[in-house]
Amino acid sequence: MRQLTYAQAIREAHAQLLREDSRVFICGQGVWNPWYAGKSLLDLDKEFGRDRVLDCPVSENATTAAGIGAAIAGMRPIVFHARMDFMLLAVDPIINQAANWSYLFGGQGSVPIVIRCVINRGGEQGAQHSQALHGLFTHVPGLKVVMPSTPYDAKGLLIASVRDRNPVLYIDDRWLYDDSGDVPEETYEVPIGKAAVRRQGKDVTLAATSFMAAEAIQAVETLAGLGVDVELIDLRTVKPWDRDLVFSSVGKTGRLVIADAAWHSGGVAADVAATVTGELFHALKAPILRVCLPDAPAPTSAVLERAYFIGPGDIVAAVQKVLH
Amino acid sequence: MRQLTYAQAIREAHAQLLREDSRVFICGQGVWNPWYAGKSLLDLDKEFGRDRVLDCPVSENATTAAGIGAAIAGMRPIVFHARMDFMLLAVDPIINQAANWSYLFGGQGSVPIVIRCVINRGGEQGAQHSQALHGLFTHVPGLKVVMPSTPYDAKGLLIASVRDRNPVLYIDDRWLYDDSGDVPEETYEVPIGKAAVRRQGKDVTLAATSFMAAEAIQAVETLAGLGVDVELIDLRTVKPWDRDLVFSSVGKTGRLVIADAAWHSGGVAADVAATVTGELFHALKAPILRVCLPDAPAPTSAVLERAYFIGPGDIVAAVQKVLH
Amino acid sequence: MYDDRTWAMELLTGLYRTMLLIRLTEERIAALIEAKEIKTPCHLCIGQEAIAAGVCAALDGQDSIWGGHRSHGHYLAKGGDLNGLLAEILGKTTGCSTGRGGSMHLIDTAVGVMGTVPLVGATIPLAAGAAWASKLRGDGRVAVAFFGDGATEEGHFHESLNLASLYRLPVLFVCENNFYSTHMPLAERRPKDNIVQSADLHGMPGVRVDGNDVMEVYESARAAVKRARDGQGPTLLECRTYRWRGHVGPAWDLDVGEQRRRELEEWLPKDPLPRLRRRIVEAGGRLDEFDTMEQEVRADIEAAVRFARDSPTPDPSELLQHVYGPRG
Amino acid sequence: MYDDRTWAMELLTGLYRTMLLIRLTEERIAALIEAKEIKTPCHLCIGQEAIAAGVCAALDGQDSIWGGHRSHGHYLAKGGDLNGLLAEILGKTTGCSTGRGGSMHLIDTAVGVMGTVPLVGATIPLAAGAAWASKLRGDGRVAVAFFGDGATEEGHFHESLNLASLYRLPVLFVCENNFYSTHMPLAERRPKDNIVQSADLHGMPGVRVDGNDVMEVYESARAAVKRARDGQGPTLLECRTYRWRGHVGPAWDLDVGEQRRRELEEWLPKDPLPRLRRRIVEAGGRLDEFDTMEQEVRADIEAAVRFARDSPTPDPSELLQHVYGPRG
Numbered sequence A, B: 001m002r003q004l005t006y007a008q009a010i011r012e013a014h015a016q017l018l019r020e021d022s023r024v025f026i027c028g029q030g031v032w033n034p035w036y037a038g039k040s041l042l043d044l045d046k047e048f049g050r051d052r053v054l055d056c057p058v059s060e061n062a063t064t065a066a067g068i069g070a071a072i073a074g075m076r077p078i079v080f081h082a083r084m085d086f087m088l089l090a091v092d093p094i095i096n097q098a099a100n101w102s103y104l105f106g107g108q109g110s111v112p113i114v115i116r117c118v119i120n121r122g123g124e125q126g127a128q129h130s131q132a133l134h135g136l137f138t139h140v141p142g143l144k145v146v147m148p149s150t151p152y153d154a155k156g157l158l159i160a161s162v163r164d165r166n167p168v169l170y171i172d173d174r175w176l177y178d179d180s181g182d183v184p185e186e187t188y189e190v191p192i193g194k195a196a197v198r199r200q201g202k203d204v205t206l207a208a209t210s211f212m213a214a215e216a217i218q219a220v221e222t223l224a225g226l227g228v229d230v231e232l233i234d235l236r237t238v239k240p241w242d243r244d245l246v247f248s249s250v251g252k253t254g255r256l257v258i259a260d261a262a263w264h265s266g267g268v269a270a271d272v273a274a275t276v277t278g279e280l281f282h283a284l285k286a287p288i289l290r291v292c293l294p295d296a297p298a299p300t301s302a303v304l305e306r307a308y309f310i311g312p313g314d315i316v317a318a319v320q321k322v323l324h
Numbered sequence C, D: 001m002y003d004d005r006t007w008a009m010e011l012l013t014g015l016y017r018t019m020l021l022i023r024l025t026e027e028r029i030a031a032l033i034e035a036k037e038i039k040t041p042c043h044l045c046i047g048q049e050a051i052a053a054g055v056c057a058a059l060d061g062q063d064s065i066w067g068g069h070r071s072h073g074h075y076l077a078k079g080g081d082l083n084g085l086l087a088e089i090l091g092k093t094t095g096c097s098t099g100r101g102g103s104m105h106l107i108d109t110a111v112g113v114m115g116t117v118p119l120v121g122a123t124i125p126l127a128a129g130a131a132w133a134s135k136l137r138g139d140g141r142v143a144v145a146f147f148g149d150g151a152t153e154e155g156h157f158h159e160s161l162n163l164a165s166l167y168r169l170p171v172l173f174v175c176e177n178n179f180y181s182t183h184m185p186l187a188e189r190r191p192k193d194n195i196v197q198s199a200d201l202h203g204m205p206g207v208r209v210d211g212n213d214v215m216e217v218y219e220s221a222r223a224a225v226k227r228a229r230d231g232q233g234p235t236l237l238e239c240r241t242y243r244w245r246g247h248v249g250p251a252w253d254l255d256v257g258e259q260r261r262r263e264l265e266e267w268l269p270k271d272p273l274p275r276l277r278r279r280i281v282e283a284g285g286r287l288d289e290f291d292t293m294e295q296e297v298r299a300d301i302e303a304a305v306r307f308a309r310d311s312p313t314p315d316p317s318e319l320l321q322h323v324y325g326p327r328g
């Protein structure tokens, strides 16, 4: 099948959505320039015009809130934040308004917005340009949060997110932009809330998110070489995450490791671990381990970055730990 | 010993801190008027002057960030947010700046600020005036988060928070303001990071936060009546929470219920459950249950509020569940 | 100063009827609060009715309005269902927000009340966004954000004005400057009494209006709406007015002391209703018509109170409905 | 227009030396980036040196400055340690932030560099807070926030100006208007080229300054500092200038096309260094002194590069240090 990179897949989804639905528009900082978005929005402004692809002032709060207002008024905006760190200025409209809107009006209002933000870390950028903050939003009812790890999902989840009538946080990872994979030319949806089994296995369930789901591929191969048969689940949606699939897998393996490249305390990994312990306790044969970032901001110096960020090796170690 | 209400205890701590340390000042909306803060700041402006007790414009971001700047410059500000919901406008300076500051300058900067916010829910106020959002902040390294449930702790934790050299979120609950208890007249600190055993027990460990820790008193009595011997732990600090005490208690009881009046998905309860499962798995005899709010915004209509908020009954039910 | 051709008697009486409906509804709500029949916090707009009435009279049904915590008047002026308002405030399923929103979260999309929410200033950018939608669709609709003087202290007020002006969005920013944010007078919150000046900074017209003169409000709003529909972008209206009751609830709020007492003495005579009433009489309106009108309005309000009382409370089993909308 | 008494030769040569130090350091850093020896993103201030130099010359050692992502110049102008800057950018333990901050997070509290951080506009309220501290302590110190034109689009820019003006805080808001926010020209981000007008809205003096004339910058800053110390509150300086290199990195950034090329042609002749140099020569400065100065500055920079290269990288075992400060 046709191969696209992760960034190209995102760009294609945007283009097809802009083409198929006149209600779709894109706004945010950096959408006219590859500096921020890499190839993921390349020349969309030239193709669809700068009315529908709008590079905005440095006003995260109002840009996001205006997108919310446009969504309530019937549009299908995609608000872009080149870095998730900057989106903290827009937490108020996202949590107080977008997340609550449907409920507090008894379902009479809905906010079909996609708030797209990028995890863009490493490269000695430091603490304020590295944060993976999805764990703040998975706590909040009314929001959906998706984190594709493959080009296929990057396209399919963006399409599903834009077509969903709820506020969806679409989080892509700059470290995945050059990965390639099969991507159909036509539009298709990857259902929100459904995880994917990347590898069947019987010894341990490994549930991973986003970049760690990609890193996990290598880890499970290494483990296979060591005779460990891992079932790898890519969560894809972290709110609401796929209880059925995770439960049935853990029901089978009795062991669970969760890999999420966010801070260790709290967050998605903790919620998955807590939920499984609460509801599947008697199926568990071993402690549930989380492979996450240390509870510290990101440093800059390359030697510290190498110590800070996690990868396949950390996954392998955790899986071996739950087996012995 | 002398009895004070929770609100009076908070007020006394503020007054003593203003008296003992000229670096302390209070700013935020509603500090000159009991409407917002109840008796917890009553007439402090009259006693200490409106330079040091400052009622600010409706500018949560800049007020909080200016407090952070003043703290970096050597003051000991207490920034007040009458409702935690409003503080979402100040998440950027709290997370991007205050939490990261010490680390990214290698310890050369510190942010000795107390950001005090109130959980003020119920009363048919609805979704945007009811949120208990501590779970957003317990995910973030560099922050400390305290949630007193008694007048004694309300005073002692505020004093400890102001004397701490790190950014501390001090979260009090409007539903506790009229509770009374023993409060020494002199200044004292309740150490940050230390939980309190409210009742010794051998059957189940119940770890509760803030208002739920108060509600739990009644629940454990009911349970005692039913012959269930609960060890009740008031976490008091939710970041960093007291691993030693929780671990030793669960090590003894083998059973854990966590009560936190915040949304069920994610948050502190999930982190405690996940951590105990990860590190104390073999001591566990039963699933860890969380007693939390449903994953929904707060409704207004009283009948829905009654269904939405949780209390002793929910705790009792959960404890009985982990016993059978 | 008025363009007299526009002052047909129906318009005048229509404006009066709207203000009367708001005034009497708010007073009825005040009574229900005192009777402890209402629990949800209500921020009454008594004294400020002319702004809601004047602005909404300049709008079409298709146009949208967005409000805040003090928006009973905006809801009613735009044609929001009276029964739905009372039922919502009494926490009933028949409420405009099905009993999930209370006084501070009102909606009636059928008449363009898109939503009122109590985070101060929150709907300023939302209204700009609705205008953005209209500009992209070319549907000719105008959006209005109602907010107070306090809301202008939120940074996103400025961010929103800049966006709306930059993109020439068809939106009216209607600031009801009642000189207070809760207990805090304007002078303790900003160096100058110059909210209207924000417009010039952000490159749009700003008009300072006597917010207790409904005709002046109407004319200014009409001009701003025309500008917006003609694609010339947003306008900021600073409507100067005064809140009679407490920040929240029915109390006359003399508690905040001397200053308020003096100010009230000065503002009560500026009551927008008698002012318009005089004008109508000058224009030949008959006094007995006012009595008929008042009886009709009171009857509607009492019917709405009965409707609300007779309506069922929400079923707790539906607590978790609508956390997510359709398709999710 | 200048008060000549203040233009002692030492002041002029001091200003020149500061600008030269910044220029040559930035060019050296540019070379190290091209040599791939520097990885941390560097936002060079080449062409804008006069603002950092002029403002900081008007400050005392006790005064504090706060910067952003483009702050190498601010750090050096305030007297920040050159070795510490180079070592930080090379990611060494001897860096001013111990290798945890990189180019975008600089600090040297000994000389009043309180912190530079890359969240746009983030230090505007922080500086106001430092000024608040000074007002409460009565220590006579002034705080300066350096930020760009893009930062004025963040709502907290306005919130901060309002707070500072309301409380008469001793703070200077120094906007370096280089007409770009990354690739976006000012005209695509706000309706009017009127940043300075924000000052009047918020009740403080606003001064538009030729940001490439170091003497004009110095005089305006000195007047604002005096106002601040006298308890008269904040001032906004809009210093108009131009960024020569790319938003980030050493490239000349002609990629953004014709407009940039034309603008550069117009701005390169306004280079602040030759302008001051001419002035010094008019005032009787000797040319050979410039050569000596340049040799000295280059020697310092090379020494700093050597120092940085010879310094150790942080020990990974210290990764988790300083997440929390002392006492916790």
Ligand SMILES: Cc1ncc(C[n+]2csc(CCOP(=O)(O)OP(=O)(O)O)c2C)c(N)n1
Pocket (backbone or CB within 6 Å): B029, B058, B086, B089, C069, C070, C118, C119, C120, C147, C148, C149, C150, C151, C152, C178, C180, C181, C182, C243, C247
């Ligand atoms: C973001 C936010 N901050 C603070 C509050 C608390 N609050 C509720 S109403 C109000 C006063 C707002 O004043 P103004 O905007 O002038 O409206 P008015 O009450 O005068 O109609 C405040 C500060 C809030 N609801 N939201």
Ligand SMILES: Cc1ncc(C[n+]2csc(CCOP(=O)(O)OP(=O)(O)O)c2C)c(N)n1
Pocket (backbone or CB within 6 Å): A029, A058, A086, A089, D069, D070, D118, D119, D120, D147, D148, D149, D150, D151, D152, D178, D180, D181, D182, D243, D247
């Ligand atoms: C809050 C936030 N939003 C967006 C960015 C991305 N960003 C980095 S630098 C920059 C340009 C800022 O322009 P300006 O303030 O004029 O400073 P200049 O780069 O021109 O010196 C932007 C938008 C950021 N760092 N922080």
Ligand SMILES: [Mg+2]
Pocket (backbone or CB within 6 Å): C148, C149, C150, C176, C177, C178, C179, C180, C181, C182
């Ligand atoms: Mg007001």
Ligand SMILES: [Mg+2]
Pocket (backbone or CB within 6 Å): D148, D149, D150, D176, D177, D178, D179, D180, D181, D182
């Ligand atoms: Mg700029």
